[in-house]
Amino acid sequence: MSQRGKELASTFSPAEIEAPLYEKWISAGYFTADANSTKEPFSIVLPPPNVTGILHIGHALDQTLQDCLARIKRMKGYEVLWLPGMDHAGIATQNVVEKQLAAQGMSRHDLGREEFVKKVWQWKAESGGAILGQMRRMGDSVDWSRERFTMDEGMSNSVLALFKKMYDAELIYRAERIINWCTRCLTALSDIEVEHQDDAGEFVQVRYGDGEQSIVVATTRAETMMGDGAVAVHPNDPRYKHMIGTEVLLPLVNRMIPIIADELVDPDFGTGAVKVTAAHDPNDFEMAMRHNVPFVVIMNEHGIMEGSGTEFDGMDRFDARVAVVAKLKELGRIVAEKRPYIHAVGHCSRCDTTVEPRLSKQWFVKVAPLAKASADAVRSGAVKIEPEELAPRYFDWVDNMHDWCISRQLWWGHRIPVWYGPNGEMVVVGPGESAPAGYVQDVDVLDTWFSSGQWAFSTFGWPEKTADLAKFYPTSVLVTGYDILFFWVVRMMMMSTFAMDGVPPFKTIMLHGLVRDQFGKKMSKSRGNVVDPLEFMDKYGADALRFTLARGANPGTDQALAEEWVGGSRNFATKLWNATRFAMMNGATVEGPMPEVSKLSAIDKWILSRLTETIRDADSLFEKFEFAKASELIYHFAWDDLCDWYLELSKESFATGSAADSQRVLGHVLDQLMRLLHPLMPFITEELWVSLTGGESLVIAKWPEANLNYLDKMAENLVTQMQAVITEVRRFRNDQGVKATAKIPGRLTTNGELAKYASAMGFVLKLEVKEFTPTASFEIGSVKCELDLSGTVDVVAERARLTKDLATVQKDQQTAQVKLGNEGFMAKAPLEVVTEIKERLVKTQAEIERITAALAALPST
RNA sequence: GGGUGCUUAGCUCAGUGGUAGAGCGUCUCGUUUACACCGAGAAUGUCGGGGGUUCGAAACCCUCAGCGCCCA
Numbered sequence: 029m030s031q032r033g034k035e036l037a038s039t040f041s042p043a044e045i046e047a048p049l050y051e052k053w054i055s056a057g058y059f060t061a062d063a064n065s066t067k068e069p070f071s072i073v074l075p076p077p078n079v080t081g082i083l084h085i086g087h088a089l090d091q092t093l094q095d096c097l098a099r100i101k102r103m104k105g106y107e108v109l110w111l112p113g114m115d116h117a118g119i120a121t122q123n124v125v126e127k128q129l130a131a132q133g134m135s136r137h138d139l140g141r142e143e144f145v146k147k148v149w150q151w152k153a154e155s156g157g158a159i160l161g162q163m164r165r166m167g168d169s170v171d172w173s174r175e176r177f178t179m180d181e182g183m184s185n186s187v188l189a190l191f192k193k194m195y196d197a198e199l200i201y202r203a204e205r206i207i208n209w210c211t212r213c214l215t216a217l218s219d220i221e222v223e224h225q226d227d228a229g230e231f232v233q234v235r236y237g238d239g240e241q242s243i244v245v246a247t248t249r250a251e252t253m254m255g256d257g258a259v260a261v262h263p264n265d266p267r268y269k270h271m272i273g274t275e276v277l278l279p280l281v282n283r284m285i286p287i288i289a290d291e292l293v294d295p296d297f298g299t300g301a302v303k304v305t306a307a308h309d310p311n312d313f314e315m316a317m318r319h320n321v322p323f324v325v326i327m328n329e330h331g332i333m334e335g336s337g338t339e340f341d342g343m344d345r346f347d348a349r350v351a352v353v354a355k356l357k358e359l360g361r362i363v364a365e366k367r368p369y370i371h372a373v374g375h376c377s378r379c380d381t382t383v384e385p386r387l388s389k390q391w392f393v394k395v396a397p398l399a400k401a402s403a404d405a406v407r408s409g410a411v412k413i414e415p416e417e418l419a420p421r422y423f424d425w426v427d428n429m430h431d432w433c434i435s436r437q438l439w440w441g442h443r444i445p446v447w448y449g450p451n452g453e454m455v456v457v458g459p460g461e462s463a464p465a466g467y468v469q470d471v472d473v474l475d476t477w478f479s480s481g482q483w484a485f486s487t488f489g490w491p492e493k494t495a496d497l498a499k500f501y502p503t504s505v506l507v508t509g510y511d512i513l514f515f516w517v518v519r520m521m522m523m524s525t526f527a528m529d530g531v532p533p534f535k536t537i538m539l540h541g542l543v544r545d546q547f548g549k550k551m552s553k554s555r556g557n558v559v560d561p562l563e564f565m566d567k568y569g570a571d572a573l574r575f576t577l578a579r580g581a582n583p584g585t586d587q588a589l590a591e592e593w594v595g596g597s598r599n600f601a602t603k604l605w606n607a608t609r610f611a612m613m614n615g616a617t618v619e620g621p622m623p624e625v626s627k628l629s630a631i632d633k634w635i636l637s638r639l640t641e642t643i644r645d646a647d648s649l650f651e652k653f654e655f656a657k658a659s660e661l662i663y664h665f666a667w668d669d670l671c672d673w674y675l676e677l678s679k680e681s682f683a684t685g686s687a688a689d690s691q692r693v694l695g696h697v698l699d700q701l702m703r704l705l706h707p708l709m710p711f712i713t714e715e716l717w718v719s720l721t722g723g724e725s726l727v728i729a730k731w732p733e734a735n736l737n738y739l740d741k742m743a744e745n746l747v748t749q750m751q752a753v754i755t756e757v758r759r760f761r762n763d764q765g766v767k768a769t770a771k772i773p774g775r776l777t778t779n780g781e782l783a784k785y786a787s788a789m790g791f792v793l794k795l796e797v798k799e800f801t802p803t804a805s806f807e808i809g810s811v812k813c814e815l816d817l818s819g820t821v822d823v824v825a826e827r828a829r830l831t832k833d834l835a836t837v838q839k840d841q842q843t844a845q846v847k848l849g850n851e852g853f854m855a856k857a858p859l860e861v862v863t864e865i866k867e868r869l870v871k872t873q874a875e876i877e878r879i880t881a882a883l884a885a886l887p888s889t
Numbered sequence: 890g891g892g893u894g895c896u897u898a899g900c901u902c903a904g905u906g907g908u909a910g911a912g913c914g915u916c917u918c919g920u921u922u923a924c925a926c927c928g929a930g931a932a933u934g935u936c937g938g939g940g941g942u943u944c945g946a947a948a949c950c951c952u953c954a955g956c957g958c959c960c961a
Binding site for chain 1: 890893901902907908912914917919922924926927930931943959
């Protein structure tokens with residue numbers, strides 16, 4: 029069914045075309061990838077949004093860029109798979125459901141584990157995945173038939189298989205360590221789930237021991253002193269050297285503790301002596317391991333003091349801090365205090381509770397070998413990071429990674445596949461296996477990132493040897509914000525490279541920045557500057573939002589976004605709509621072969637030349653992930669070259685009815701432009717292109733190729749001259765107060781090639797062709813312009829204009845003269861630069877002559 | 890404290906050695922049958938300060954100042 033020539037509505041309304049077009053694409057199955065295809069694969073896995081999430085502006089950017097790449101590659105003939113899905117987002121989701129329960133006065137413990145998990149699934153089914161529906165609004169060309177969820181059967185299988193594989197390779201172990209503990213979520217957290225904030229705490233100096241045998245320690249956490257096992261100083265600190273190896277009395281609990289020497293202590297910090305609380309501080313834990321300092325636990329999982337055997341037991345940790353300091357003060361042991369003392373304190377990234385370092389038995393991933401492989405993959409060039417300036421950040425992370433705590437004391441997530449026997453036996457259960465009778469499964473679940481880290485291969489069916497895995501792994505490019513480089517990208521690299529026997533998960537990691545508000549400030553609810561992409565799409569259309577985001581997307585850098593700019597993109601869409609409508613009204617067509625180039629007008633040759641340059645340059649920019657620059661380039665070609673100049677210069681020939689060649693050229697230019705713009709603005713381009721060409725769909729159309737035969741510097745030069753003439757005459761008219769709409773008698777005379785286009789220029793300038801007596805006459809280059817202003821020329825305005833122009837040109841001339849008079853310049857500057865300056869000098873001289881003559885010709889006032 | 894960016898027109902940003910650019914905003918004129926979600930024209934910057942390298946610096950080097958981000 030051809031829709032060619034279907035008349036376009038007189039105004040463009042995105043809402044009317046978007047949803048039907050998306051339906052068309054889906055029902056045609058364009059986005060469904062074929063693993064058995066012989067085409068070269070191009071695959072992207074969508075960074076899975078949280079199941080709890082809705083589309084925010086960052087997703088909109090991320091998806092615009094991915095869709096743009098997917099669509100280009102599809103048009104280039106690749107077998108494209110863009111795989112969508114969601115992340116179960118352990119803590120985040122569990123918190124949401126717990127909040128709902130709390131609203132009913134219940135906790136998860138009231139329901140019990142099984143019922144609670146059922147409830148989460150139920151909630152996921154009801155309100156989860158809103159974001160996936162919103163992706164349709166964006167026009168995302170994802171393969172819905174392959175949609176995945178990190179807790180679906182296949183991925184759960186993959187989690188079991190990989191856990192076992194890693195365990196067998198001794199990359200997973202269980203140990204008692206200091207971990208980050210959230211006293212509200214009651215779970216362990218990995219390092220990246222902790223956010224450091226500058227908090228107002230206190231810094232107190234406490235005297236341990238008495239008289240000769242005393243030492244002053246500095247601490248921000250006085251309440252943990254009951255758990256101290258030692259005092260540490262730097263081994264070379266002259267103040268304390270003589271005390272190393274001796275003991276001091278620990279106040280409040282009256283226990284003797286040793287003074288140890290450790291290089292970890294910074295002699296310049298505080299008093300140079302620190303308390304060692306092995307069970308409640310990660311650094312102290314390390315020192316304690318080296319010096320056999322005992323672990324004294326004095327706090328429980330809720331952050332309540334417990335087991336210290338003092339009056340403070342039963343107090344909240346923060347209350348205890350106040351009470352302990354008060355007591356020490358009473359005992360005369362406080363030497364100095366500073367309050368507030370601003371220092372970095374870890375907070376739970378999900379609920380903001382102050383994180384408590386806690387000694388606890390957890391499962392860990394031994395990251396050293398995995399991180400090394402991940403680093404090597406990038407260092408060797410097997411995986412490229414774009415832009416490469418961000419690679420150091422990646423290395424900084426993978427080269428200094430701590431072991432990864434993967435167990436969580438949550439209920440929502442993949443349960444740890446380890447079963448314990450009645451006599452302390454332990455067995456790891458892989459896919460399809462089961463534990464011996466009487467064994468009990470570990471109650472904890474795995475960190476969300478343990479499963480989402482497998483996203484690049486488990487989504488293709490691993491550990492089965494599937495066709496998808498063979499065809500689409502490794503994926504071509506990972507598109508994501510630099511803010512999750514450490515969170516997710518590194519984990520994907522580690523887990524994939526291990527699971528896939530050394531093959532990293534992507535060939536390129538393309539990092540984009542964050543979307544900020546119009547003043548470049550970070551968007552946040554508290555600032556009230558959060559924008560809603562859905563609202564923008566409602567108001568301006570998906571294409572406008574996409575184009576705005578792409579146009580702001582310089583590699584790896586943040587972009588500011590203002591609503592007006594989205595409006596500007598909508599204006600661009602409208603411009604395209606109207607230009608195409610106008611072109612079709614004037615017979616633009618893609619029927620028949622392209623005319624012989626040599627027979628075309630310079631105007632036609634010029635637009636083909638510009639089209640070729642635009643295609644060539646935009647394509648190369650897209651290949652380099654330079655979305656902003658590619659968008660800018662296409663925007664200016666479409667608006668400036670095509671609409672403002674080509675259509676205007678062609679109006680005369682369209683009006684006179686002898687424009688078959690131009691109609692074909694214009695049809696071709698629009699056809700190619702729509703293809704080029706389609707990845708950025710899929711809806712409007714599809715609508716216009718189908719109307720213009722009667723083709724099936726741009727989604728499956730061929731990507732434009734730059735036809736280098738169309739490059740024509742002569743034609744470009746000629747049109748540049750035409751533009752100069754037209755601009756100059758317009759300026760003159762404007763200065764003279766002649767309305768742009770007013771037709772005035774006038775003529776342009778010139779010689780050579782340009783003479784052929786005098787009437788086209790005259791048409792644009794609304795010059796009336798008739799006999800007249802010029803009242804104004806001037807020259808622009810080789811073109812003489814004579815006008816009848818039907819009255820006197822505004823001499824004052826004209827003199828002012830010419831005088832200003834003269835000054836500008838004289839300055840240019842001077843600059844050129846100075847350069848050419850500079851011996852150093854003449855001796856050392858490259859020849860082409862010297863030639864260019866010489867040409868500039870000649871031009872300025874001619875221009876000065878012209879303006880001087882024009883000034884002289886003005887009647888004196 | 891360690892690392893890493895940034896500072897260019899009113900705002901947000903391009904611009905890595907050869908006469909300063911874009912979008913938005915501003916001013917003037919204009920309803921010409923593609924488009925007022927438009928057109929035409931205009932104004933606006935000693936490229937953060939100072940020093941250096943160079944025939945030539947917004948760009949390269951040094952230094953100072955301010956802002957940001959990541960990590961601890």
